Amino acid sequence: MIVAEQKPIAEIAGYLDGHKRVLVLGCGTCVTVCLAGGERETAQIASVLRLSGNGREILENTIERQCDAEFFDAVADQAAGCDAILSLACGAGAQMVARVFPEKPVYPALNTKFMGTNDGAGEWSENCLACGDCKLGVFGGICPVTRCSKSLANGPCGGSADGRCEVDPQNIECGWQLIHDRLKALGKLDALSEIAAPRDWSKTHSGGPRRLSREDVAGL
Amino acid sequence: MWRGCERPAASDVSDRSDSPLERSAIAMSEEKQSKSGSRLERKLAAGGFAVTAELGPPKSADADLIRNKAALLKDWVDAVNITDNQTAIVRVSSIGTGKLVHDMGLEPIIQVTCRDRNRLAIQADLLGAYLMGIRNVLCLTGDHQVFGNHPTARYVFDLDSVQLIAMVRDMRDRKVFACGDEIRNSKKAGIKEPRLFIGGAANPFGDPFEFRATRLEKKVRAGADFVQTQCIYDMERFDRWMKEVRARGLHRKCAILAGVTPLKSVGMARYMRDQVAGVTVPDCYVQRMAEASDPKAEGIAICVEQIRRLRAIEGVAGVHIMAIEWEEKVPEIVERAGLGTGG
Ligand code: SF4
Numbered sequence: 001m002i003v004a005e006q007k008p009i010a011e012i013a014g015y016l017d018g019h020k021r022v023l024v025l026g027c028g029t030c031v032t033v034c035l036a037g038g039e040r041e042t043a044q045i046a047s048v049l050r051l052s053g054n055g056r057e058i059l060e061n062t063i064e065r066q067c068d069a070e071f072f073d074a075v076a077d078q079a080a081g082c083d084a085i086l087s088l089a090c091g092a093g094a095q096m097v098a099r100v101f102p103e104k105p106v107y108p109a110l111n112t113k114f115m116g117t118n119d120g121a122g123e124w125s126e127n128c129l130a131c132g133d134c135k136l137g138v139f140g141g142i143c144p145v146t147r148c149s150k151s152l153a154n155g156p157c158g159g160s161a162d163g164r165c166e167v168d169p170q171n172i173e174c175g176w177q178l179i180h181d182r183l184k185a186l187g188k189l190d191a192l193s194e195i196a197a198p199r200d201w202s203k204t205h206s207g208g209p210r211r212l213s214r215e216d217v218a219g220l
Numbered sequence: 221m222w223r224g225c226e227r228p229a230a231s232d233v234s235d236r237s238d239s240p241l242e243r244s245a246i247a248m249s250e251e252k253q254s255k256s257g258s259r260l261e262r263k264l265a266a267g268g269f270a271v272t273a274e275l276g277p278p279k280s281a282d283a284d285l286i287r288n289k290a291a292l293l294k295d296w297v298d299a300v301n302i303t304d305n306q307t308a309i310v311r312v313s314s315i316g317t318g319k320l321v322h323d324m325g326l327e328p329i330i331q332v333t334c335r336d337r338n339r340l341a342i343q344a345d346l347l348g349a350y351l352m353g354i355r356n357v358l359c360l361t362g363d364h365q366v367f368g369n370h371p372t373a374r375y376v377f378d379l380d381s382v383q384l385i386a387m388v389r390d391m392r393d394r395k396v397f398a399c400g401d402e403i404r405n406s407k408k409a410g411i412k413e414p415r416l417f418i419g420g421a422a423n424p425f426g427d428p429f430e431f432r433a434t435r436l437e438k439k440v441r442a443g444a445d446f447v448q449t450q451c452i453y454d455m456e457r458f459d460r461w462m463k464e465v466r467a468r469g470l471h472r473k474c475a476i477l478a479g480v481t482p483l484k485s486v487g488m489a490r491y492m493r494d495q496v497a498g499v500t501v502p503d504c505y506v507q508r509m510a511e512a513s514d515p516k517a518e519g520i521a522i523c524v525e526q527i528r529r530l531r532a533i534e535g536v537a538g539v540h541i542m543a544i545e546w547e548e549k550v551p552e553i554v555e556r557a558g559l560g561t562g563g
């Protein structure tokens with residue numbers, strides 16, 4: 001899922017300065033699951049903003065997904081009556097709000113962090129950088145692009161020690177130690193003797209914002 | 221006493237770094253197989269025990285500082301590594317520094333990390349370095365930028381160190397750029413490729429230990445002509461690693477230069493033991509440093525002992541002395557280690 005966290009309330013309040021009627025808009029998918037922008041968090045932010053007064057009217061609602069235009073009908077009327085929208089979606093969702101309501105200023109209430117997994121209560125971690133050319137099959141199901149702080153393709157740098165990454169040994173595991181251990185457990189260490197060729201970064205954002213067009217599902 | 225190789229005059233900045241006389245003398249034998257025209261390559265090819273050192277460029281546009289350090293090292297080592305924004309701190313570029321050093325007759329080994337430059341920038345810089353007379357390159361991953369003075373910078377890591385080695389090898393041996401294009405200015409122009417002697421780093425002490433020899437093997441297969449190791453204190457672990465290296469025959473394809481760093485104080489010994497990732501310092505050395513009445517002299521003595529032991533290990537082709545900000549001690553270490561006679 002997309003993992004996000006709420007911005008400091010002061011930053012949010014700063015954006016809303018001067019706006020009289022604001023729609024606080026939650027999203028029912030990823031950010032609901034990671035407890036950053038679902039119905040509950042939308043209600044919380046809305047009440048904090050109401051308490052802060054300023055004579056500002058605060059409306060609230062949560063739609064199923066902000067990254068898809070088809071879910072916005074439910075809030076079209078509310079949005080029309082507002083002079084700003086505060087989106088509790090990820091960056092993609094907030095941009096869709098701006099696209100659907102071109103005449104309304106849209107502000108983000110979240111910092112979108114990464115694409116990752118839930119690792120237990122209140123813990124999330126980054127696992128995929130959407131490189132566009134997934135090589136998990138070669139690396140034992142552990143992503144070197146993401147889990148190695150330097151996205152190395154041919155094994156650990158000299159900074160790997162006791163399974164931790166030199167960048168922040170307290171908090172970051174060395175992705176290459178994980179890859180090594182897993183391939184060893186699978187009896188596939190040989191795979192690491194192969195020299196991995198330079199990556200084709202044009203398949204990442206280095207090639208510009210990416211698009212996907214699929215004729216097979218167009219018009220469905 | 222050993223005085224190092226013959227040096228060209230400072231004014232000789234021609235395409236090749238040897239004097240014409242030297243060139244003709246070796247032309248018939250080694251020149252043919254020579255990959256790069258590097259003197260380090262020639263020394264290793266002739267079976268000599270190579271000595272390299274390290275020169276950290278300054279954090280300001282201070283040519284005198286570079287020249288002073290180079291003057292200290294000049295007659296004592298075969299070549300000197302010029303670090304590339306070491307520990308992610310901005311310094312004079314390795315190529316700029318290398319040119320100054322080269323002009324003084326000291327052979328530079330230009331370090332290149334993958335952190336700051338992508339494949340376009342590195343290839344362009346290597347072409348330029350070659351034109352300025354530089355003949356050795358050391359290909360490194362690079363410390364992460366969080367360690368340095370610009371922790372908010374964006375990193376590059378377009379290539380990793382293995383891929384970098386392969387790219388430089390392909391530029392030299394296949395005469396192509398990373399994209400596959402021939403290294404020529406136009407279809408009609410001749411191929412003019414940069415011919416560099418290619419080094420890599422090896423860390424016998426990093427984790428996972430059992431992968432370390434595999435990683436070296438990858439670098440050798442990618443085209444490393446020599447490697448310099450992380451500084452060695454733990455001889456036992458280094459011995460085990462060298463056994464694995466010999467079992468794979470890597471020492472015959474690639475010159476292994478064993479890294480040493482003289483300890484200056486017990487504080488440094490403890491710091492290296494506890495804080496530096498990928499370095500282990502056995503307690504016996506920490507204790508010796510703690511008990512010494514003159515820790516600096518003890519550090520040099522330990523370093524000299526280590527070099528003598530390393531030299532006796534089969535497959536060790538030289539030493540790499542990393543006396544950062546202590547360059548003035550390199551001549552003493554070289555001399556006391558008896559590196560003047562066999563080379
Ligand atoms: S290889 Fe690419 S697509 Fe696969 S997990 Fe890693 S970043 Fe994501």
Ligand code: SF4
Nearest residue numbers: 148156157165174175
């Ligand atoms: S320590 Fe491991 S995860 Fe960190 S940069 Fe080096 S190889 Fe990558």
